[in-house]
Amino acid sequence: MSHDTDTPVLDPDTIPDPDRDSTSMPAPTDSAASVQRGPTLDPALLDIADNVRENFRLEDHPDVTESIREHGVRSPIKVIRMPDGRLVVRDGQVRTLTALAFAQTEVPVWVTDFDPSVDAAEAEIERITEQITVNDRRIPLTDSDRAKGIAQMLDLGASVTQVARALQTKRDDIKRAGKIGASDTARNLVDEGQYDLEQAAIIAEYDNLGDTDAVERLMRANRSWFSYEANRIAHDRAEARAYLTAALPYAEAGLGILTDYPDLGYYTDKAPLIVAAELVDADGTAVDISHIHAHPGFWLVWLEIGEDMVWVEVDTGALVDPDTVDWDTRDHPDTEPAEGLRHAREVEQREQVLAEYFLPRDQLDAAGLFERETTDSDDITAEDTDSGDTHGVGESGGGGDELAAGRRAAAQAEAERREDERLARRRVRELNKQGEAAKTTRVEFVTALLARKTPPAQAAVFLAHALVAHSGLLGEYHAFSSALKLLGLSGFGSREELIATIETAKPARCQVIVLALVLGAYENRAEKDLWRYADRGVRLYLEFLRTLGHQLVPVELAALGEINSDDIDIDNPTATTESTTQQPEAA
Known part of the structure; x- marks a missing residue:
């Protein structure tokens, strides 16, 4: 199949005949005279078929449509x-649709026979490649159309x-683009201009996985x-994978795995x-782990x-006191551990x-x-009655009921x-996790900042303040090391x-680079639990980033002392009052 993406110019003496074998048609030439006349067809006979361009409105391109209205398709x-x-349009969808819209009965064509020796998937890849390439040189495809075409090629x-x-x-x-193109949701968002391509790709990734919860969270999030919300979701999904990994041995042992913790309402007489x-x-002995392991099919576990x-x-996953390990064997694996200790290779650190x-x-x-409280008599001792007759106490004064109620309370x-x-x-x-x-x-944000060739205007004052206030x-x-990573x-x-x-x-x-060294040092201090404390250096660091346009989130505002960490909604942290999260505009 032809790979030519240039506009073909035909011999003016060629007679338009769609039924004639295409091999008899002349090749394109550069002759100026050849533009005067060429083979034509009624655009109504042409089949648009699949095309990477899905969105086209005549009114959006008046320079193209008015030219065709005045002079026809050239x-x-x-x-x-x-x-x-079938006569399938390979290149010229817009021209065909415009000619039809203006009721034109003839358009110039260049007809080529389909090559049956080409694999169907390869033929589709060639079609999409050609349509993207030639359209990039004319009316640009929308980002959505381009992404869909790329996704189709990858899928093929x-x-x-x-x-x-x-x-x-x-x-x-x-x-x-492949991620976006495979997601109708992401493509629509790109067309509507609500998200940039990077954000749309993140949404598309979850949409293509069928993770509707993640898609909804991202679309609800403040732009x-x-x-931050995307990173929260990524951490949540990593935690879920870790949970399932930890749960696997329990499931293999025959226990049911709880995915949600039973709330306080479960601790009632009617709780399921x-x-x-x-x-x-039956002997009144408390249930221990050995009993559960012996009868796993009855039990559910929350991890x-x-x-x-x-x-x-x-081998077993059993907890080990680190004092019982001969840690010298870690550096010398061929040596035997000291008496009474175990070899370091027998243990490992896990969450x-x-x-x-x-x-x-x-x-x-x-x-x-x-259940522990079974009968009134079980709750009464000899000290609770003068006669020691537990049944008598229960019958005369209801003391057994009171004791049972006390035990339940x-x-x-x-609980x-x-x-x-x-x-x-x-x-x-x-x-x-929010941290x-x-x-x-x-x-x-900082990595992108440090990719610049010049520092921001605010950097000089920040650096002076930082190095004077924290000389070490x-x-x-x-x-x-933190600076190098940034x-x-x-x-x-x-x-x-x-x-x-x-x-x-250059200077x-x-x-x-000097800014990177200081920011790296401060970032090294700002760990996940920064919400617990208000380190002076971390406060200076966060305030500097905010002046550059970095949007601080609740745990960072707590580190600044601007909100109380107890007031952060752990399930929906971004649902904080606007007044507490208002950020100054970047300078």
Whole structure:
């Protein structure tokens, strides 16, 4: 099939005959006289078929349409004659539609027969490539149309490199366009101008995965907080994957996995789930982990990933006291551990997993278990009655009922205490997750800032303030490493690489590098739990970024002391009052 994307010019003596074999048609020439006449067809006979351009309105391009209205279609329309006789427009969709709109009965054409030896997918890739290329040289395709065409080519088997080379576009841009093109939601958002291509690609990625919750969260997010919300979602999804990974051994053991923690309402007499701590066997013995492992099919488990790392046995996952490990064997693996200690290769550090077990109430009988408070007589001791007759007390004064009620109240209080502790742990975990998302977003902003050739105007005052107020800043542990990462440098030779850059860089770029060293040091201080404290250096750092246009989020505002961390909505942190999150405009 032809790859020619230039406007063809035909021999004026050629007689238009759509039924004639295309091989008898002359090749295009550069003769000026040939533009006077050429083969023509009624545009109504042409089939537009698939085209990368989906959106075209005549009124949006008056220079093109008015020319066709006045002079007709001048440039031949490239047509492929299919084996079934259809005349399919390969290049000239806009000209064909415009001619039809103005009721023109003739348009110049250049007809080529379809090559049946070409694979169908390759033929489609060739069509899309040609249509994108030639349209880029005329009325530009919309971003949405272009993205859809690229997605189609990738779906047909073209590689990213192949498409990038054909369209003379960067591979990263092809990847991004491929994501957008595969998502109707993202393409519509691009057409409406609500999101830039980078944001639309993020939405498309989740939309293509069927993650409607992520799409809805991103579309609800304030535009200035879009990157932060996207990073929060990424951290949430990573946590979900970690949860499922941690849950896998429990599921393999036969336990059911809870994906939501039972709320306080479950600790009632009618609750469908009962926590293991409230159950006993027929002998009154409390249920322990060995009982659960022996009968896993009855139980459901809720897992909580702790904030701390713990040492566990590699083979069993059982917790290990680090004092029982001979750590010298880590550097000398061939040596035997000291007496009474274990080898370092037998243990590894993992995230702490806290497990809480629940039994469905309707499984009590089948499991042979009972709730702790079973009968009044079980709750009464000899000290509760003069006669020691527990039945008598229950019959005469109802003391057994009162004691049972007291036991239930105590159990409820204990359940509420556990719930409060769990909620407190969850709050810390969620705020730390927000801190991680804020850090990721902040690093993205600073990395883009440090790619500049010149520093921002506000940098001089900031640098002077920082180096005077915190004279040891650049010597802090990992401060330099943090700066190198912000500059996109890593590895053992990064310091030498930076020195080489300085030796050839212009003064303004050297000032940017100095700024990177200071920002890297401060970023090293601003960890995920920055909301807990108000470090003076971190405050200076955050305030500087805000003057440059970085949108501070609630955990960062808490670090500044502008809001109380207790007031942050851990489920919807960006739903903070406008007055507390109002940001000054970038200078």
